[in-house]
Every structure is written in C-alpha cells, then in structure tokens.
Amino acid sequence: MSVQILAEYIEYLEVEKGLSINTVDAYRRDLSDFWDFCASKGVSELENVSRNNISTYILKLHEEHYSSTSIMRKLASLRGFFKWLCANEKCFVDPTLTIEQPKLPKRLPKVISLKEIEEILNQNLSVTQKVIIELLYGCGLRVSELAELKLSDINIKAKYLQCLGKGSKERVVPLGSKAIIALKKYLPQREFIIKKFNLKENHLLVTEDGREINRQDIYNFVHEQGKKIHKTISPHTLRHSFATHLLENGADLRVVQELLGHSDVSTTQLYTHISKKRLKDVYFAINNG
Numbered sequence: 001m002s003v004q005i006l007a008e009y010i011e012y013l014e015v016e017k018g019l020s021i022n023t024v025d026a027y028r029r030d031l032s033d034f035w036d037f038c039a040s041k042g043v044s045e046l047e048n049v050s051r052n053n054i055s056t057y058i059l060k061l062h063e064e065h066y067s068s069t070s071i072m073r074k075l076a077s078l079r080g081f082f083k084w085l086c087a088n089e090k091c092f093v094d095p096t097l098t099i100e101q102p103k104l105p106k107r108l109p110k111v112i113s114l115k116e117i118e119e120i121l122n123q124n125l126s127v128t129q130k131v132i133i134e135l136l137y138g139c140g141l142r143v144s145e146l147a148e149l150k151l152s153d154i155n156i157k158a159k160y161l162q163c164l165g166k167g168s169k170e171r172v173v174p175l176g177s178k179a180i181i182a183l184k185k186y187l188p189q190r191e192f193i194i195k196k197f198n199l200k201e202n203h204l205l206v207t208e209d210g211r212e213i214n215r216q217d218i219y220n221f222v223h224e225q226g227k228k229i230h231k232t233i234s235p236h237t238l239r240h241s242f243a244t245h246l247l248e249n250g251a252d253l254r255v256v257q258e259l260l261g262h263s264d265v266s267t268t269q270l271y272t273h274i275s276k277k278r279l280k281d282v283y284f285a286i287n288n289g
Contacts, residue, residue: 005046006031009084018168022144030077046085051095054078058099075099109240109270112231117241120225127186128205132218133225134179135161136235140242140260141173142166143235147215149204151190156180165261173259243268 006028013019013027037057043049054075061071078096085091117137121130135141135149145163154161159175175183190206193199197210205213218235226233239260246256257268 005085005090009081012084020144020164020166020168023166026073027077027080030074031081034074034078046091047093049095051098054095054099110233110237111241111244112229112233112237113241114245116229116231117238119229123225123228127182127189128207128213129221130182131179131186132205132213132221133238134176134182136218136222136238137242138176138179139173140239142239142261143215143218146235147205147213147218150202151204152202154183154204156183163261167263169261169263171258171261 009031010024010028013024019027034057037060038044038049038053041053041056043053058071058075061074066074075096079099082091082094082096086094117133121133125133132146135146136143139161141149141163142165145165149161149163153163154175156175159180160172161175162170162172164170189208190204193206193208193210199206199210201212203212207213207217222233222235222238226237231237243256243260246259247253253265253268257265260268262268
C-alpha cells in the first residue's frame with residue numbers, strides 16, 4: 001500500500017467524514033498494522049490482498065489475545081478502507097465482504113453507586129480534580145470531550161457547556177449546581193496559572209505547572225480514585241454511572257440519549273438493562289438478607 005493512498009484515505013476520514021483526531025489515529029494504526037502483516041506474508045500490492053490474508057490476520061489477533069472489541073474495530077477499519085478503495089476505483093475486489101463479524105459477548109457497562117461517587121468527592125481532592133469528577137459524572141462527558149474542552153465552551157451564567165463528541169457532533173449539556181460550584185472554585189486558580197506562565201491557550205484544564213491536562217492524565221487520576229473505593233474504574237465508568245443514575249431516577253430515555261450524544265437510541269437503551277439488573281440485585285439482597 002502506497003503512502004499516498006493511505007494519506008488520501010486519512011484526508012477523506014478527516015475532511016469528508018469529519019471524524020475526530022483520536023478516531024482517525026486509530027484507523028491509521030489499524031491499517032498500518034494490517035499492512036505490516038501483509039508485507040510479512042509477501043503481499044505488497046493492494047489488489048493482491050485476499051480474504052485468506054484477512055482471515056489469517058484475524059486469527060493472529062486472537063492468538064495474541066486481542067479482545068473481541070479490538071478485533072471488531074480493526075476489521076471495521078479494514079471494511080471502511082476497502083469500501084473506499086473500491087468506490088474510488090483504486091481496487092476492484094473487496095476481500096472483506098465475506099468475512100464474518102466476530103461475536104461480542106454481551107457485557108453491561110460497569111457503574112458505581114452514588115454513595116461511591118460521594119466517597120470519591122469527599123477525598124482530599126484539589127479544585128482541579130473536583131472539576132474533573134464533576135464534569136465526567138455530572139455531565140456524562142467522554143474523556144476526550146473533557147480533555148479537549150476550552151474555557152469558551154463553558155457558560156456558567158447560562159448553566160451549560162458545549163462539547164465536540166464523536167463524528168465532530170456538537171452538543172449542549174446542562175451544568176448542575178455541584179459542577180458550577182466546582183468550576184467557580186477552579187477558574188480563579190486557572191486564571192492565576194495562565195497569567196503566571198503567560199499561556200495563550202484557551203484550554204480549560206491545566207496543571208499547576210502550566211501544562212494542559214490530557215486524556216492519559218485524566219485516566220490515571222480516575223484510576224487512582226477507584227483504588228480508594230476498592231474498584232477498578234475509568235472515566236467511562238463515571239459516564240456510565242451518570243446515565244444509569246438518571247434513568248433510575250425517572251429521566252426520559254430520549255433525554256439521556258441527547259445528553260450522552262448517542263446517535264442511536266439503542267445504544268442508550270443498554271443503560272435500562274443496567275437499571276433493571278441493579279433493581280433485581282437490590283430486591284434479592286433485601287429478601288434474602
């Protein structure tokens with residue numbers, strides 16, 4: 001595969017499909033990994049890639065203990081790429097057409113209780129750390145959405161923020177009272193840091209030494225907080241908990257869909273299964289206790 005063809009496809013994903021930087025990077029890695037595999041098998045031209053090459057590649061991923069989710073994503077990357085190649089007459093046979101989709105085990109997202117959220121917030125957290133928890137849990141943001149928030153995205157007076165979600169879709173999310181309190185305590189510190197280090201960036205989250213807080217920083221921080229409540233959690237756990245707690249307290253499914261930025265309500269419906277399971281667990285705990 002020529003570097004030129006890959007560059008054209010990446011440009012198509014960025015410009016025409018409007019995918020986020022993180023998604024585009026994932027596509028680039030997936031395609032590069034597959035092509036390295038093909039090269040190791042002596043396949044050097046796109047038109048020579050066969051169904052058998054892809055099947056062997058998937059088998060290799062299984063042997064290397066990749067999760068079903070990761071394999072599905074890599075296969076989706078290949079499907080999208082070959083579909084684009086054929087549509088643009090750069091390739092005339094799509095070897096992915098007859099490849100079966102791996103079956104995913106049905107696993108419900110992990111959530112934590114309101115009591116555990118409060119336990120985390122009652123730790124000796126800095127004003128920055130409290131903002132991170134309040135925006136992940138209180139607004140149901142994805143970690144990438146939080147990491148990329150700008151100061152101009154926050155409107156405390158009107159009590160909302162706007163963020164850029166998957167597929168570069170913008171959405172507006174209400175700010176709750178606790179998130180507003182956390183922001184009001186954090187913003188003066190942020191302003192001091194911006195002036196101290198003469199920063200020109202509009203980035204919302206910054207460290208005390210003037211560095212932008214990134215996705216990995218947020219992951220590491222949330223993971224550490226999980227240890228304090230004896231749970232393995234991630235930023236997405238807080239987003240899952242946000243959705244589940246809303247539904248448990250009577251929120252409309254369509255409203256939760258809008259707040260989460262889901263394009264398909266069936267994705268949001270997964271949280272109704274969590275609510276039912278939690279209700280069932282509580283019922284049996286009470287009656288068997």
